[in-house]
Amino acid sequence: MKQTAISSISPFFIVRDVRAALSFYCKMLGFDIVHQEPDREPFFAIVQRDGAMILFKSVGVEPLPNCKRDAAARWDAYASIPDPDALAAELTSRGVTFSKPLQDTHDGLRGFELEDADGHVLFFGRPR
Numbered sequence: 001m002k003q004t005a006i007s008s009i010s011p012f013f014i015v016r017d018v019r020a021a022l023s024f025y026c027k028m029l030g031f032d033i034v035h036q037e038p039d040r041e042p043f044f045a046i047v048q049r050d051g052a053m054i055l056f057k058s059v060g061v062e063p064l065p066n067c068k069r070d071a072a073a074r075w076d077a078y079a080s081i082p083d084p085d086a087l088a089a090e091l092t093s094r095g096v097t098f099s100k101p102l103q104d105t106h107d108g109l110r111g112f113e114l115e116d117a118d119g120h121v122l123f124f125g126r127p128r
Contacts, residue, residue, distance in 0.1 A: 065120045
């Protein structure tokens with residue numbers, strides 16, 4: 001039987017405030033809102049930039065990012081980026097602060113980390 005393609009997978013983040021998450025991901029990281037429910041005071045939303053999507057939901061509990069569970073497994077999402085240097089320059093020009101700077105990591109990757117207001121850690125990079 002031929003295997004069916006899976007075109008993408010997207011993280012689903014529990015957040016304190018969907019509107020604040022949308023502001024950060026859109027203004028600072030260049031994502032666009034593709035869905036929010038309801039329109040005025042959303043409790044659920046989806047953002048997208050190119051092939052990357054992230055879902056947000058506020059459910060009345062504190063977010064629990066991976067770094068709070070175990071520092072050795074701190075990433076909540078890995079974004080595959082063909083040119084991490086160019087993206088780092090773009091985000092720096094928007095005033096984004098990285099939690100780990102652009103670098104070659106000990107595990108064979110080149111990229112950088114950032115943390116959102118809810119503590120979710122995203123790595124943007126590629127294998128060296």
